[in-house]
Amino acid sequence: MSTFNVELKKVVDDSYDIEIGFELMNTLIQDLKNGLVGKIRKFAVITDSIVKDLYADKIHSLLLAEGYQADLFVFEAGEKQKTRKTKEEIEDAMLAKGYRRDCCIIAVGGGVVTDLAGFVAGTYGRGVPFINYATTLLAAADASVGGKTAVDTPLATNLIGLFNQPQKVYLDIATWKTLPKRQVISGMAETIKHACLANREFFDYLDANMDKLLEVDKEACEHIAEENCKVKYEVVMKDERESGLREVLNLGHTVGRAIETVSDYELLHGEAVSIGIVAEVKLAYKLGYMNANERDAVIALLQKARLPVAIPEYIDREELVRKLYTDKKVRDGKLRFVIQKGIGDVVEFEPGVFATPIEESVAREIIMDM
């Protein structure tokens, strides 16, 4: 018997830039000409059926005009298409068009597109570079930092995928103008969550500028896009593989995700998270980590953003309590919550531990009261 050691230690640099601005398509083309992805001249533009007409067609045309080889790969819009089957169809279409390892993928769209296209890029030819051109506030708040890519399966959400960092991310604020108002409002929930858990000053900024934000004012939106990146970066950098600190991003999501499911996705993700945040500030107040003013300030800001702050009538409260147990933070059959501390901070229960067990009876009382 003998042992052979395969020594594979190396420095990996996955650093990248997030460009935040208004109408960034020409910036993207200029970056490619300046060597953003080296000598690559073949681009697979992946998008959904809605974003295609709005933005992806334009990017495709600009690439062709520049003399690059480029093709559009379009799938039907919607979270339900974020599947292995869609991934397979895109792969087969790319193979049929002769794409090999010397290509780059450009994802144009919201979180579903960037999640799916980033996953395709991670396994195509054992990995090709990709670029995210994000066209929603939610993608800006959620998908631009962290490197998470995935698809859903019948039995699990986001459980098949990989960590894969893009070459560059573009957050084009101009695209937010074409979003339905309900989507803009829904996207605001993750932004408010970031302020609640990490930055009091940012919270005050949102409070002072919410009307401008909902009208997609250029400067105000650029500012919140930057702040969102900062908060996620601080949290993700310190905990890249999602254990302790990264759980703080789950604020509002314990109740939020459960409501989203019980509503059978009638509620948008951000709307459900908003209600979840309300439940969780009430919990924090009850546990003595927030005072009444702080609790009410959070609820008032959500209302100012026109987000829902009460559990809709049609939601079965008992089913909601049961659904809490499907949360990924559940450990040894016990519910666990991230608890906000004042405004702009969360409770660290032990070094590196940011979620704490909560009795079902305590959670139930809050839910029954909403």
Add this chain to the structure above:
Amino acid sequence: MSTFNVELKKVVDDSYDIEIGFELMNTLIQDLKNGLVGKIRKFAVITDSIVKDLYADKIHSLLLAEGYQADLFVFEAGEKQKTRKTKEEIEDAMLAKGYRRDCCIIAVGGGVVTDLAGFVAGTYGRGVPFINYATTLLAAADASVGGKTAVDTPLATNLIGLFNQPQKVYLDIATWKTLPKRQVISGMAETIKHACLANREFFDYLDANMDKLLEVDKEACEHIAEENCKVKYEVVMKDERESGLREVLNLGHTVGRAIETVSDYELLHGEAVSIGIVAEVKLAYKLGYMNANERDAVIALLQKARLPVAIPEYIDREELVRKLYTDKKVRDGKLRFVIQKGIGDVVEFEPGVFATPIEESVAREIIMDM
């Protein structure tokens, strides 16, 4: 417009050990008890329908006896099962059994099993650790170093996958005894290839010990398993993402892969590679990089291993020449070959360039003459 820099530079240590020996199942269990994969206590054993009865059942039982949670995930044996569909079926079965991120995959089998299971591990829960328990000479020679995992698609071989390093590899020589003789012989082709391209001493060892090797003599087989690891490690380490140096592993494969396909997989991979090596030493001789003695010594060693050294009658030579153009080394429509230099070396045409353009007429002449 503003730019946010996501700084993600870090040291990654993917080092691992390859254990080479006779009957290593208890060593595997002991390693797990000693913390090879930390606190993980859930093991998904992935194998094929042939290896299941021979070895995987045993490993499964040993895991259960040790108090671990373990399940077998079995797919039908054969290269044709190395698909996205099989991957999906394994994932769904694992999800249904409640496997989440806190599990480890153990691949038990030959190259098809380790390729597929390593890919499953790479995307399950965005990556779980995996261990390879290799049961064929080919897996020992080919799949233990390099981190390549992949599946085939109708349009491409090995083009969907990722680079993923195992926690540990076990090369159990005892398992080679249960291989059909034809498989042992076929596996020897990659071993001879390694000797040809990198190590004259190893070539002489093979020449002196071929009979012992074909009878799966313990010491001799352990020695060649080690030497195979060394050669692949030297080549792979210097060129992890497969560009220049890694192409040398392609020796014999330009003609070999083409024959394998034209034979409609009647020839095993190693048999086809053997014929490919013969074609390519004849080419090297013609180009003046080998003398007649060296050329004949290579052919004689392949014969000693009972590998085929001539193109079978039923192969259409014209089709074979056309098929050469599907080789991945083809560039700008020109055939490119790795050329052996004497015995134990290859020609470096320019710094870092190990494949050279060859006129079709030259390749054709050699093929027509075999």
